[in-house]
Amino acid sequence: MASSSASTEMSEQVDLNAILDRHPRRPESLLQVLREVQEAAGGIPPGVDAEIAAALNVPLARVRGVAGFYSFLSLEPSGHYRVLFSDNITDRMLGNQELMQAMCGKLWLEPGRTSEDGLASVDFTSCTGMCDQGPAILVNGWAIPRMDGGRVDQVAELVLAQRPLAEWPRELFLVEDNVRRADVLLGHGLQPGDALRAAVARGADHQVEDAANSRSWREANVAAAQGPLATLEEIKRSNLRGRGGAGFTTGFKWEACRNAQGKGRYVVCNADEGEPGTFKDRVLLNSHADLVFEGMTVCAYVIGASQGFLYLRGEYRHLLEPLRETLARRRAVGLLGKSILGQAGFDFDIEIHLGAGAYVCGEESALIESLEGKRGIPRNRPPYPVSHGYLQQPTTVNNVETFCAAALIAVQGGDWYRAIGTAKSAGTKLLSVSGDCARPGIYEYPFGTPVRQVLEDCGAERTLAVQISGPSGICISADEFDRRIAFEDLPTAGAFMVFDNSRDMFEVARNFAQFFAHESCGFCTPCRVGTSMQKEIMDKIARGQGTKYDLDQLGQLDRVLQAASHCGLGHGACNPVLDTLKRFRPAYERRLKALTFQPAFDLDSALAEARRMTGRDDAGAHIRSES
Numbered sequence: 001m002a003s004s005s006a007s008t009e010m011s012e013q014v015d016l017n018a019i020l021d022r023h024p025r026r027p028e029s030l031l032q033v034l035r036e037v038q039e040a041a042g043g044i045p046p047g048v049d050a051e052i053a054a055a056l057n058v059p060l061a062r063v064r065g066v067a068g069f070y071s072f073l074s075l076e077p078s079g080h081y082r083v084l085f086s087d088n089i090t091d092r093m094l095g096n097q098e099l100m101q102a103m104c105g106k107l108w109l110e111p112g113r114t115s116e117d118g119l120a121s122v123d124f125t126s127c128t129g130m131c132d133q134g135p136a137i138l139v140n141g142w143a144i145p146r147m148d149g150g151r152v153d154q155v156a157e158l159v160l161a162q163r164p165l166a167e168w169p170r171e172l173f174l175v176e177d178n179v180r181r182a183d184v185l186l187g188h189g190l191q192p193g194d195a196l197r198a199a200v201a202r203g204a205d206h207q208v209e210d211a212a213n214s215r216s217w218r219e220a221n222v223a224a225a226q227g228p229l230a231t232l233e234e235i236k237r238s239n240l241r242g243r244g245g246a247g248f249t250t251g252f253k254w255e256a257c258r259n260a261q262g263k264g265r266y267v268v269c270n271a272d273e274g275e276p277g278t279f280k281d282r283v284l285l286n287s288h289a290d291l292v293f294e295g296m297t298v299c300a301y302v303i304g305a306s307q308g309f310l311y312l313r314g315e316y317r318h319l320l321e322p323l324r325e326t327l328a329r330r331r332a333v334g335l336l337g338k339s340i341l342g343q344a345g346f347d348f349d350i351e352i353h354l355g356a357g358a359y360v361c362g363e364e365s366a367l368i369e370s371l372e373g374k375r376g377i378p379r380n381r382p383p384y385p386v387s388h389g390y391l392q393q394p395t396t397v398n399n400v401e402t403f404c405a406a407a408l409i410a411v412q413g414g415d416w417y418r419a420i421g422t423a424k425s426a427g428t429k430l431l432s433v434s435g436d437c438a439r440p441g442i443y444e445y446p447f448g449t450p451v452r453q454v455l456e457d458c459g460a461e462r463t464l465a466v467q468i469s470g471p472s473g474i475c476i477s478a479d480e481f482d483r484r485i486a487f488e489d490l491p492t493a494g495a496f497m498v499f500d501n502s503r504d505m506f507e508v509a510r511n512f513a514q515f516f517a518h519e520s521c522g523f524c525t526p527c528r529v530g531t532s533m534q535k536e537i538m539d540k541i542a543r544g545q546g547t548k549y550d551l552d553q554l555g556q557l558d559r560v561l562q563a564a565s566h567c568g569l570g571h572g573a574c575n576p577v578l579d580t581l582k583r584f585r586p587a588y589e590r591r592l593k594a595l596t597f598q599p600a601f602d603l604d605s606a607l608a609e610a611r612r613m614t615g616r617d618d619a620g621a622h623i624r625s626e627s
Contacts, residue, residue, distance in 0.1 A: 295403030
């Protein structure tokens with residue numbers, strides 16, 4: 001553990017007043033304040049938590065509770081340099097564990113521990129959204145992709161030399177888009193403001209037509225107030241469905257929010273794509289940010305919102321400043337702020353909130369809790385965010401890709417969009433392709449495209465399995481590759497992870513089980529305990545101590561989690577294990593100690609470390625089993 005002098009140094013590095021001045025001194029700012037303190041000091045220094053509580057008028061217990069909830073925050077010193085290796089399965093396939101051990105050796109420290117001098121710590125984190133260019137690490141929140149032995153040496157030398165991060169070679173931090181196939185979204189060709197001008201023009205045409213048919217001044221005013229309905233009708237006609245995975249119809253969500261009772265309305269963009277294997281939103285935010293903000297502003301025009309938030313996952317810290325620059329540019333040309341495009345009453349602006357490492361915040365109600373400066377624990381539903389969202393006001397929450405598609409529809413119309421894809425799945429879908437393929441990256445296809453075509457396009461050979469939509473999705477085997485990417489067949493939030501016939505699907509599922517156990521928010525007992533039990537069973541099987549009884553237990557766990565978990569994390573936690581058990585059962589059975597019941601505790605195996613230390617492995621050093 002770092003010394004107390006390190007804690008003193010942490011406190012000296014924090015200009016708390018400057019951080020507080022950058023944010024409204026309201027409880028909703030708590031997470032953002034804590035994140036900036038963490039970034040400045042490598043932890044939340046002793047005493048600073050109490051100062052934050054007083055400044056924001058919240059209980060100290062809430063400050064500490066929030067700091068303890070998010071994995072990127074720490075009430076203990078985590079080092080002047082905090083190095084986190086992404087531990088997604090694709091990073092493991094590329095050798096992240098060996099690279100981490102090499103980094104620890106270079107820095108003379110143990111994994112998961114902060115050095116005695118407070119200089120550095122090295123640990124694992126969940127997927128960083130760099131699966132197409134892994135293995136990846138985060139250094140004080142900044143992503144460095146394509147790690148190898150040379151980069152390990154380079155990073156270690158920079159840390160030991162105590163070079164400020166701002167002086168590190170820029171090429172280390174280069175993150176590529178890797179767009180391999182573009183369609184109507186990635187090849188849109190729109191200019192900033194095109195979608196807004198189309199929406200306003202459509203509304204104006206609608207108003208003129210209605211006003212011409214009105215018999216009184218009052219009816220004309222009513223017609224004018226109905227202008228945004230024309231764009232809403234186009235969104236509904238398009239049959240656009242949410243691209244975050246759930247697939248709820250976007251037009252009806254916007255309509256419900258517009259019609260809800262409340263003092264104000266909010267638009268929230270969910271850019272917290274934490275599902276392992278997904279990185280499409282990273283590319284949209286990096287190269288198509290105007291389209292994202294355009295879609296949010298179209299939504300605000302439709303539902304009557306004046307404030308929007310983009311909730312950016314903490315792993316995308318490198319995108320924060322460029323996104324803020326895009327917002328500033330849009331304000332300067334009248335695409336955000338007061339009277340957008342000269343339309344009186346069309347007032348809307350956007351703030352960016354940066355997350356701090358919590359997969360569960362991808363769930364919309366947990367995200368709203370986080371926006372309010374709280375722990376990201378999913379709410380009970382109903383009521384739903386469309387009526388009781390941010391600050392209990394009507395709120396529309398959509399995914400990054402959904403807002404981009406809405407901007408396209410505002411320009412091209414609902415019929416144009418609905419003609420793409422299938423009857424139940426309109427438009428195109430961005431796929432984040434990673435794993436065993438020659439060309440990982442982003443692929444855009446019309447809905448209805450078969451899995452086999454994606455595999456051919458990305459250069460996958462001898463493919464054994466594909467994990468669709470990340471761990472909470474579905475794993476399919478080679479005899480299912482003619483199935484289609486569509487809501488009516490294989491719905492997906494975007495992840496498309498390829499595994500060839502050299503891979504052990506048990507180890508793939510085990511990695512996912514570890515992920516769910518790590519990312520459970522701990523709020524409800526079924527998920528907190530159930531995900532840990534699943535991980536322990538998978539570890540037991542990996543040690544060669546499992547039995548058929550353990551395989552049966554995995555199915556029973558799924559039934560409990562499905563019935564009793566508070567949110568979707570628990571509901572989907574057993575999916576990768578049960579899918580691989582169904583399709584690749586021999587990968588499990590060849591590890592079993594027996595196909596009949598055996599006690600979970602194996603005393604002879606527990607003594608293995610003692611035998612190694614004493615140099616004994618004779619018969620007398622083993623527990624004899626009774627026949």
